[in-house]
Amino acid sequence: MTRGELAKRTGCNIETVRYYEKIGLPPDPPRTQKGYRVYDRHHEQTLRFIMRARELGFTIEDVRGLLSLVDGGNYTCGEIRDKTLAHLKAVRERIADLQRLEQTLSKTVADCAGGDAPQCPVVDALIKEA
Amino acid sequence: MTRGELAKRTGCNIETVRYYEKIGLPPDPPRTQKGYRVYDRHHEQTLRFIMRARELGFTIEDVRGLLSLVDGGNYTCGEIRDKTLAHLKAVRERIADLQRLEQTLSKTVADCAGGDAPQCPVVDALIKEA
């Protein structure tokens, strides 16, 4: 199948397919005599793997690591679990950061009088003369 | 004060000071005859404002809007509150996204046997033959 067909079947942006190839994520597809890429089921499966891993928030480098384990065929559950737990830890830290942020923002904005008042606690918090 | 001194006083990266100037966030500082930037208290205050707004997760464009309101001097609490609430909404959506992610990841990894097992539910979820 062509790059466009692959993109359509997977829902991946057609340019992103080329991008992944450029950074060496999926195996390079063979080409026709005129240089057109030709994909098969295995390429499609690999692309779906990449897309799902990205949806789960794994970085490109994480995905590269997962792919090399899985494509190598000799991964263990322990290895994958370690990578997943490391990623999960990062996600939880990011959530905690954002929750602190959310608290700060909502507490500050709760004091807003609103309307045409020329004073604003949000601005005060931002200026906060040292 | 010089750019280095400003950076040191505020804790801002020295290159970031120049970056903010380049994108037109703070007012351009005057220069010495030899081209050195000269900052005063007002520049420092503006930079701190930018840094605090960034810490609160406002985008650069948000900060630009806040600065123009605040530097203009004729902002109202209502205007600022609207911008803050819009930002807060974005933060909450991001948190919700990450929490869904966290749920998916932690549920999946919970089924891992670990160790040398050649099967892994995380990999299964990623491959998930359509």
Add this chain to the structure above:
DNA sequence: CTTGAGCCTGTACCTACTACAGGCGTTAAA
């Protein structure tokens, strides 16, 4: 007068894509 620090500019790099320009190739209708 020299040496080292600090400033200047421009530019490249980072993540993870996305989009576009200009040029071929392919395919379907007229």
Add this chain to the structure above:
DNA sequence: TTTAACGCCTGTAGTAGGTACAGGCTCAAG
């Protein structure tokens, strides 16, 4: 058979929000 429209090819630029480095001046201390 021709031609129009679409799809693919490549390279490059742009996004956010910085960070870093190279090469060249300038400045202050000893």
